[in-house]
Structures are given as structure tokens and as C-alpha cells.
Amino acid sequence: MTGLPDPDRSRVVLVGASRFAQLADLPAVSANVAALRDKFTSEDVWALPPTHCTVVSDPREPRLVSQALKRAAREATDTLVFYYAGHGLIDPGTGELYLALYDSHAxxxxxxxxxxxxxxxxxxxxRAARRIVVLDCCYSGRVLGAMSEGLGLAEIDGTYLLAAAAENALALAPPGELHTAFTGELVGILHRGIPGADRSLTLNEIYEGMRSSLRAAERPEPQCRDRNSLGTAPFVPNPAYQPRADPVRHSPESVMRRFTADLSHEMRTPLTALSAVADLLDEEIDRLEPRIARPVRLLVTETRRLNDLVDTLLELSRIDAGVAAPAAEEVDVVEQVAACLDVHEWRSSVTLDAPRTLRARLDPRRLDVILGNLIGNALGHGATPVTVGVLPRPTDFLVEVRDSGGGVPEEALSYVFNRFFKADSRRPRSHGSGLGLSIARENARLMGGDIEAANQAEGGAVFSLRLPYRA
Known part of the structure; x- marks a missing residue:
């Protein structure tokens, strides 16, 4: 699986259920199927012969879907793709996922x-070497997680599962939009590509691009499961690919960024399993013997730290790839700062100096990430009291975080926003990863602002976040 799929030996089955007798109609599904058929059969993607792309529109009987898939599965020897868009239903008796058709009843x-x-x-x-299932329906993540036990597909080598929603979550068909939220992002990536990626896109890159965009838009996050590293093989051409001036020589920074992106993605799957086990152990700690409880508590704490680190690395890789975007909305900045202090229980250590209100249009999730890192850094590496000031200006506003510690060593001031840099060499095993200030600045720049670091004449460090009123 070193090259793109061979169109002569590949088959695609696209099933769209848009009309229903007893469920809500989904008109966007028809547009989903038409767009995907156009993409797979176009010269820009696979140039798949039309006879190799089977469209099953609004089937009335389950057998029609089964027959189309069986025929494609027999013929495919390179790549087999099955796509379904419609309503996902759960059997009340077994908890298993069903794909709804016209006469289906919940x-x-x-x-x-x-x-x-x-x-x-x-x-x-x-016999297909690559087998891909794409489900754009409610509860589709049920075939990936705990509810998939016994379904078997997640254990078939050379299979990639891509689902529109978590196992107990609803998919989304936004009113007035041409496509459903999930398939709209998929079609968008097939059309525009991913800047900064290689000549061909992998399934993992497509998944991360979709996940980042949907998450930023506060829409249901897709789920995936990869067997035998199919997700790292070339899948479709990348329309956004730009040849490098010198494809042989890469800067150390670009090599390191690609390495951290690949490493963090590979760690995500085992960490998901470890985190689930850690949550179960955490519930039992109080009932364990003291000599066992201590290492278990350490295991739970370190697993969660590692999970946070991988999430941070994945977010940075999406920013590097140019697929991260702020989801702006109208917020009260002062309320956002106060909420951050309350959530982290920092009120006793931090003084808030701010006007009664300050309205701005920005991404509240990214602002919270910035505030958490700046204030946490001041408390962890500076000294109390810590003051957070909100200062309105004509075209932008400042959020200044001041501590009362010894400040940042002058020789380190220009490096504090570098990834993995730690200014305090006396604490090599501190809980920080050296990524907090870096991702804070990246999020600020995504919203059109920046962060600067300086030392105060009276002692202590000050980190100044500058943001426009409209991100």
C-alpha cells in the first residue's frame, strides 16, 4: 500500500437514505452522495470508472444495500469503500447499531x-487490501468503542473505520446547509486539500483535518479506528500540495514538527485505552490497600498528564498544518477570565483587575486555553500575589498576567515561547511539558493577536496578551 488506490481494482458503494416514512427527512444526504460520487469518479481524486462506484439512493429494503456491498466486496482487490448517510438507530434489545431506511421505526x-x-x-x-467504512449517522461511533465488542469489523486487518459521531452522540445536518456537517468537511478536504501536507493525503490526515474543523465549529467530533496502519497509507491526491524548493533537505524544525505530529497521532489510540482503564482504577482507589493505592494513583495521574500532552501536540500539529481555525462568537472577556479563575479554583491566589464588562468576538475555547496557561505559569513558576488585568484600548485589548516572583532570566526571555523550552533549569522534573506558553501564543496568533513576555522593574514577570475586538 505504497501508492494511491488503483481505480480498476477498487470499488465504492455510496448509500444515501434521505427520505423516511416515520423519521425526519434528511435532504442534505442526497447532496452528500452526489458530491462524493463526483469526487471519486473525477480525475482530481481516483478517476474511478462510473461502473465501479455504486450509488444506492433511498433504498426501501435492507437487502438492496446488502446486495450492492456484496457485489463490490467480491470485485474489489485493491480498495473497498462503503459509505452510509442517514439515520443511525439502536436496537433497544441488543444495543447494536442499525442503518435506517425509508420504513424504519426507531x-x-x-x-x-x-x-x-x-x-x-x-x-x-x-480480498481488498484496503477496506474503509464511513458512517455519517447518529451513534456511528458505536462500531468503534466499547459497544463494538463482538461486531468484529474493528478487528479485521487493513480496515479503517470513520464515524461522524461518538457512540452515544447525534450527528448533525445543519439547517440551510447543502451537506451534513461531517460529509461537508470530508468533501471540503477532498476539494481543497490540506496546506503543508505531502502530495497525497492519508486517512489519518483527513480525519485530523475534519476533527479540527468540526471541533472549532463546535459540531460533533468524528471518530476513527485504524487497523494495520491503513490510516498512514496514501489515500487521495492533495490539491493543496506545493512542491518544496529542495525536497531532499528539510529544516530541523520541519523535521521535528513532522515527527511530533506522527508520534502524537500514533500514541492517541493506545492512550485512549489506557485512559479508560485509568478512570476505572480511579474509582476504586479508596477501596485498595495503601501499598497498592499509591502506585495506582501515580499511574492514573501520569496517564492523564500524558493524555493532555498528546492532545496539546495534536493541536500544535493541526496549527502547523494550517487546518486549525478559530470558532468566533460574541463573549464578555471579563466573564471569561472570571470563569477560568473559578474553574481552576484560583480566586484565593489571583486578583482580577478589570472593567465591569468588555465585549469581543473571539474563540472562547482558545481564550480559555491561553488564560489557563498564562495564569497557571504565573502561579507555578512565579509567586503570589498574581494579578490579571484587562485593559481596553481603541482597536484591541490587553490581558496582563503579573506575578511577584523573581522574573524570567533575561537570557531566557526570547525563548520562553519555544516548544519544550523550560526557563527554570533548577526544576527539570517539573510537571510542565514546555508547551504551555507555545500553544498559548499559537492560539493568540490564530485570533489575530500575540503574547509578549517581560520582567517588571519591581520584580516578577508580566505576560501581555493582545487580541483584537473581532478575531
């Missing part, structure tokens, strides 16, 4: 909808 799914087992079996028997 409480009687077993004889009117397509059981996911019917998708698994053709995939299991197929």
Missing part, C-alpha cells in the same frame, strides 16, 4: 433497517 429496527452485522460480513470476506 423502536422496531430489527426488520426494517440494515444491521451493521450485514456490513461486517462482506468486508470480512473481501
Amino acid at each position: 423502536h422496531e429496527v430489527y426488520d426494517s433497517a440494515v444491521p451493521y452485522q450485514w456490513i461486517r460480513r462482506p468486508f470480512e470476506a473481501s
Whole structure:
């Protein structure tokens, strides 16, 4: 699997259920299927022969879906793709996922909808080297997580599962938009590509691009499961690819960024499993013997720290790739600062000096990340009292975080925003990763602002966040 899929040996099945007798219609699904068919058969993607791309629109019987997939699974020897968009239903008796059709009923799914087992079996028997399932429906993550036990598809080598929502979450068809939220992002990436990525996009890069955009827009986050590293193989051409002037020589910084992006992505899957186990252990700590409880508590704490670190690295890799974007909305900055202090229980150590209100249009999640890092850094590496000041100006505003410590060594001031840099060499094993200030500045710049660091004449450091009133 070193090259793009061979169109002559690949098959795609696109199933769109947009009309229903007893469920809400989903008109965007028809546009989903049409757009994906156009992409897969176009010269810009695979140039798939039309006969190799089967479209099943508004099927009335589960058997029609099963027959189309069985035929494609028998014929495909390179790549097999199955896509479904519509309503996802859960069998009340078994908890299994069903794909809704025209006559499906939410409480009687077993004889009117397509059981996911019917998708698994053709995939299991197929000779295709690459097998991809894409589900744009509610509860689609059920085939990836704990609820997928016994379904089998997640354990078939050479299979990649991409789901629009978590196992107990709803997918989204935004009113007035041409496509559903999930497929709209997928079609968008196939059309525009990912700046900074290689000549071909992998499934993992597509997933991370979709996840970043949907998360920024506060829409349901997609889920994925990769077997046998299929997610790292070339999948589609990248329309945004720009040849490097010298493809052989890479700067040390670009090599390191690519390495951290790849490493953090590979760590995400095992960490998800470890985090689930850590949460279960945390609930049992109080019932354990003291000699066992101590190492268990350490395991839980360090697993969560590692999970936070990987999340930070993934966010930085999305920023580097140019796929991170702020989701701006009208907020009260003073309320945001106060909420941050309350959530972290910093009120007793931090003084807030701010006007009664200050309205701005920005990304509240990214502002919270910035505030958490700046204030946490002041408390962890400076000294109390710490003051947070909010200062309105004609075209922008400042948020200044001042501490009463010894300040930042002068020789370190120009490096404090570098990744993995720690100014306090006397604390090599401090809990910080050296990424907090870096990701704070990256988030500020995404919103059109910046952060500067300086020392105060009276002692202590001051970090000044500058943001425009409209990000």
C-alpha cells in the first residue's frame, strides 16, 4: 500500500437514505452522495470508472444495500469503500447499531433497517487490501468503542473505520446547509486539500483535518479506528500540495514538527485505552490497600498528564498544518477570565483587575486555553500575589498576567515561547511539558493577536496578551 488506490481494482458503494416514512427527512444526504460520487469518479481524486462506484439512493429494503456491498466486496482487490448517510438507530434489545431506511421505526429496527452485522460480513470476506467504512449517522461511533465488542469489523486487518459521531452522540445536518456537517468537511478536504501536507493525503490526515474543523465549529467530533496502519497509507491526491524548493533537505524544525505530529497521532489510540482503564482504577482507589493505592494513583495521574500532552501536540500539529481555525462568537472577556479563575479554583491566589464588562468576538475555547496557561505559569513558576488585568484600548485589548516572583532570566526571555523550552533549569522534573506558553501564543496568533513576555522593574514577570475586538 505504497501508492494511491488503483481505480480498476477498487470499488465504492455510496448509500444515501434521505427520505423516511416515520423519521425526519434528511435532504442534505442526497447532496452528500452526489458530491462524493463526483469526487471519486473525477480525475482530481481516483478517476474511478462510473461502473465501479455504486450509488444506492433511498433504498426501501435492507437487502438492496446488502446486495450492492456484496457485489463490490467480491470485485474489489485493491480498495473497498462503503459509505452510509442517514439515520443511525439502536436496537433497544441488543444495543447494536442499525442503518435506517425509508420504513424504519426507531423502536422496531430489527426488520426494517440494515444491521451493521450485514456490513461486517462482506468486508470480512473481501480480498481488498484496503477496506474503509464511513458512517455519517447518529451513534456511528458505536462500531468503534466499547459497544463494538463482538461486531468484529474493528478487528479485521487493513480496515479503517470513520464515524461522524461518538457512540452515544447525534450527528448533525445543519439547517440551510447543502451537506451534513461531517460529509461537508470530508468533501471540503477532498476539494481543497490540506496546506503543508505531502502530495497525497492519508486517512489519518483527513480525519485530523475534519476533527479540527468540526471541533472549532463546535459540531460533533468524528471518530476513527485504524487497523494495520491503513490510516498512514496514501489515500487521495492533495490539491493543496506545493512542491518544496529542495525536497531532499528539510529544516530541523520541519523535521521535528513532522515527527511530533506522527508520534502524537500514533500514541492517541493506545492512550485512549489506557485512559479508560485509568478512570476505572480511579474509582476504586479508596477501596485498595495503601501499598497498592499509591502506585495506582501515580499511574492514573501520569496517564492523564500524558493524555493532555498528546492532545496539546495534536493541536500544535493541526496549527502547523494550517487546518486549525478559530470558532468566533460574541463573549464578555471579563466573564471569561472570571470563569477560568473559578474553574481552576484560583480566586484565593489571583486578583482580577478589570472593567465591569468588555465585549469581543473571539474563540472562547482558545481564550480559555491561553488564560489557563498564562495564569497557571504565573502561579507555578512565579509567586503570589498574581494579578490579571484587562485593559481596553481603541482597536484591541490587553490581558496582563503579573506575578511577584523573581522574573524570567533575561537570557531566557526570547525563548520562553519555544516548544519544550523550560526557563527554570533548577526544576527539570517539573510537571510542565514546555508547551504551555507555545500553544498559548499559537492560539493568540490564530485570533489575530500575540503574547509578549517581560520582567517588571519591581520584580516578577508580566505576560501581555493582545487580541483584537473581532478575531
